[in-house]
Amino acid sequence: MGKPEIKISIRNLVELVLRSGDIDNRLVSSGRMLEGTKIHQRIQKQGGELYNKEVSLVHDFNTDDFIFRLEGRADGIIAEPGGAVIDEIKSTIRPIEFIDEDFSFLHWAQAKCYAYIYAVQNELDSIYVQLTYFHIETEEIKRIRKQFSLEELTVFIEELLDKYVIWARISDSWSNKRDTSIKTLEFPFKEYRNGQRELAVAVYKTIAQGKKLFAQAPTGIGKTISTLFPAVKALGEQHISKIFYLTAKTITRQVAEEAFSKMRECGLAFRTITLTAKDKICFNKEGSCNPDFCEYAKGHYNRVNNALEDVLKNSENLSRDVIEEYSHKHTVCPFEFSLDLSLWADGIICDYNYAFDPRVYLKRFFLNNTGDYAFLVDEAHNLVDRAREMFSAQIYKSGYLEAKKLMMSRVPKVARILNKINSYMVALRKQCKDEGFIISKAELTDLYRMLNSFISEAEEWILKNQNSNIDGFDQLLETYFNSIAFTRMADFYDERYVTFIETKSNDVRVKLFCLDPSFLLADAVKRGKTAIFFSATLTPLNYFMDVLGGDKEDYNINLASPFNKENLCLIVNDSISTRYKNRDKSYDKIVDIIWLTISKKIGNYVVFFPSYKYMNEVYARFTEQYPETDTIIQEASMTEEERECFLSNFQSGREKSLVSFGVLGGIFSEGIDLKGDRLIGAVIVGVGLPQVSPEQDIIMNYYQSINRMGFENAYMYPGMNKVLQAAGRVIRSEQDVGLVILLDERFSNGSYRRLFPRHWEHALRVQDTGLLGKKLEQFWIDKNIE
Structure with missing residues (x-):
């Protein structure tokens, strides 16, 4: 040997x-x-x-x-x-x-x-x-x-x-232990669910061949373990050297951690780390990585190797709690410590940004695009909007005006440049006229030049004064970083971008707007060897393959639901129009349908709306008419504690029905897992179309010129994706039984019906509320659930 x-x-x-x-x-x-x-x-x-x-x-x-x-x-x-x-x-x-x-x-x-x-x-x-x-x-x-x-x-x-x-001995010893454990690792459940083995095999073959796979795998198949298990096996056979499990939400990161824990219970030796954003994990709430103000920054590099050696001997699951524990023990910066630990991890669980965003991706792995890494992209339908956000940048006139006022007496030279930028944006505001916005294919090269001058002049003053408590320092710093982000994104500007200038009151927003992220995403994926994009809702699959940077050589798979479709009562009520112009006429009808639905079976229900305004109006009418019913409502911005409190209301065995009100595409319409009778029904109001706006219309016009599918790409597909995600909250396991009611006349339209998944083929069209009540009663009787 x-x-x-x-x-x-x-x-x-x-x-x-x-x-x-x-x-x-x-x-x-x-x-x-x-x-x-x-x-x-x-x-x-x-x-x-x-x-x-x-x-x-x-x-x-x-x-x-x-x-x-x-x-x-x-x-x-x-x-x-x-x-x-x-x-x-x-x-x-x-x-x-x-x-x-x-x-x-x-x-x-x-x-x-x-x-x-x-x-x-x-x-x-x-x-x-x-x-x-x-x-x-x-x-x-x-x-x-x-x-x-x-x-x-x-x-x-x-x-x-x-x-x-x-360090080589630590690495070699661990690799031997890990690879030996992988060889004998069995699938961590007694048997595969329907579709699960098919997905796992497709993932393994894709990784072994260094390709890309786009997989639509409905709720219940067990997507996380079905992608991680074959990826671990592929790593053990040297097809890849590291797994990046990429996701947009904290809750899905936890699911990945649980999947690794399940495999460890079956004998797997595998180091995983969950990366937490710097502002969340930093011990110094001032947020300054400055040794004069942070004991964890001072002398960090003198102690960090001891911390590494210590934690690598004692832990495989490098969770946030573990990282914080050892950071306190050795007095090292938890964020920088976590980045160092990632080099020693076999699996990295993190946000999409760490692999794809040009501003923050992990340069220690991806700088030279030579890594034999596997990207497992969970909830890949979310990556479309996130990618547009990653590859776009914007600045506001108000930030430069405020910074100018603060700098006039302190640094006149910087103030003069800020004044020029402000004046330039005032001129842009005048060009917007009554419409309130401008869409241009041209780049604002004069603005780029002024921003670069500001960055250069501001840097020296920021460096000299960062340890002081000067009023205005934070404002200038924010403007400085926004300017850097904006000018850097200008390097990517091409035919897939537009310059979008918008006025609101006295302010002006200038946005370098990435309409089509497919090219930049495809390029970012080359930082690894292979990528698996998976979600319960990649409908239609060819649209998602295209917008996520796929090509003709890539693989795709569309799996059927593993659950008995008869356990889902799916009803389409197309007697109601939820179009914006008709909403005033729909409020009371929706209240009646909600009450009718919950009156047939005590349990927990959720009603999803296309907007907060719509939701609040129906909520007010429902609670006025049925004040004895337990209700909760989603707020526009909720902390993690408030979210957990909201979800804690969904308890089994309630004596009274609970009706929760939420928004489509919001934090409770996807990613939550309320099994059994914690959730027995969902009423979905509307087809989920994104709010009409100049930006959404720009996307529509772009795709209309590219493939004549502008409305579909900008509005219909993203909207139906929200609907499918929301409906997927009801049936979460083989034993689950529940109902979904779709309220909108458009759900009977052929173009929308074609987007229904296979396990929705039994959808029943019911317009009459009396008949609806009978159908719901019969469903619960047939399921022997009182």
């Missing part, structure tokens, strides 16, 4: 072994990171024909215990007559005169690793290493160059890897 092979990036190797000191995320560093790519490209271009940019370097280093595969990408290799030069480019805000050859040991270390590999592979006795520092404000460049012999570089690499051996 040969020696174990350990693959590690040069950057991660250097940082793990050599880092020390404080976390000091100076605000300008965020700007530097965002500008870094542009700076690299600019310097690389200046290098001319002798400059070979972005050179991938891979080398196997053989030691007594391991074969280390070192991987990295040099910013540049310069072929000078006097010899090869490895160039490492770094942007900085530190005055150039204060940067000397002792400025950063880590910068030299990374470049020396590249130099070693290049020298060995090209049989060089010596090689030059150059650090190129670019000052982002003054644009001054300072180059520091040193020559190293191959012998010196060899000694350096050997010492570096000697320090890494302890």
Whole structure:
């Protein structure tokens, strides 16, 4: 048996072994990171024909215990007559005169690793290493160059890897334990449900072939375990090295954690981590990663390796609670600690943003698009709107006006730029005229230029004053970050974008609006090897494949519901119009139907509406007419505690019926799991169309010009998706019995009926309320439920 092979990036190797000191995320560093790519490209271009940019370097280093595969990408290799030069480019805000050859040991270390590999592979006795520092404000460049012999570089690499051996042993020991456990792992339930094995097999084959799969798997199939189990098996057979379970909601992250726990009960050894947003997990409520204000930031890098070693020995489930426990124990930043731990995890459970959003994706994994990772995208229907949001950016005139007023006496130079931006947006407001908005395919290049000037001028003042409590600092900081996000998104602007300018009162909003996220999503998915998009509601499948970046080579699967369709009483009442112009006439009819429904069987019911206004009006009338009925209503913004309190009302064995009022597409219309008699019926008012707005109409017009399906893409498909999700709350297991009533004349329209899933084929059209009452009575009698 040969020696174990350990693959590690040069950057991660250097940082793990050599880092020390404080976390000091100076605000300008965020700007530097965002500008870094542009700076690299600019310097690389200046290098001319002798400059070979972005050179991938891979080398196997053989030691007594391991074969280390070192991987990295040099910013540049310069072929000078006097010899090869490895160039490492770094942007900085530190005055150039204060940067000397002792400025950063880590910068030299990374470049020396590249130099070693290049020298060995090209049989060089010596090689030059150059650090190129670019000052982002003054644009001054300072180059520091040193020559190293191959012998010196060899000694350096050997010492570096000697320090890494302890981590290599941890990694190798764990990999052996994990892979052995995967080989013997059985499916963690006694038997597969209908459709479950089919989904699991499709997922495994897709991962093994490095493809994409779009899977519509109705409620009850067990999508989470059916995707995770085959992904774990594929990882054990080296098809992939890491699983990213991506989701939009906290509750679905918990389901993934439970699935891993179930597999661990069956003998699986598998490290998983759940990433929590920085603002939620940060111990320092001031939110400043500054060692002067945070004990967890001060000296973090001196302690974090001990924390890593400790937690890796003692825990496989790296949940938020575990991360916080060990962060307190070792006094390290919980967010940065969690990011370090993710490198050691086999499965990462996190929000879509961490893989796809260009502003926050995990660069330690995805920077070079070379990872053999599997993306499991849960509730993939949510990714459409989320992707549009990720790839769009907006700014408001009011932010720049307020910042200008605050800066006039403090930093006149910054105030002058802010005034120009404000004046520019005032001019845009005038162009909007009576319509209140402008849609343009042209980019506002003058605005980009002014924003870049503001960013550059504001950075210095922000850096100097971030430790003070100056009034207006937070406002300027927010405007600064919004400007960075906006200008960065401008780099993606193409024919799939429009510039949307809207006025409200005296304010102006400028939005770089991504209408079609498919291209950018497809590109983001290339950061891994394979992707599985799954949901109970990907209807129609070809629409979701298209908008989520699929192509003709990708696989798709549309599974039937595993449950007995006779357990669902599905009624279409098309005697009511819920169109906006007819809503006034519908309120009392809906109240009557709700009362009729709940009077036939005591239990918990939910009524979903297309808007809060509609819901509130019907709620007011219902509670006035039937004040003795227990009711609860969804609020526009609810904390996690308020949500849990809301759901706690759905108890089994109630003596009186409970009617909850909620909105389609809201927090209670998908993702919640009320099994048994915790929920026995849903009344769905309307076909769920998104609210008509200029932005939604822009999407409609875009797709109308692309495929003549503008209304369907912008309104009908997203609306019916909400309806299907809401209806899916009722039947959650094989034993569940319940009813769904669809209220709207459009539910009898062929274009909507074609979007009904297969297990809705038995839907019954009932217009007369008397007949409706009889049908409901008969349903409960047939099910022997009193």
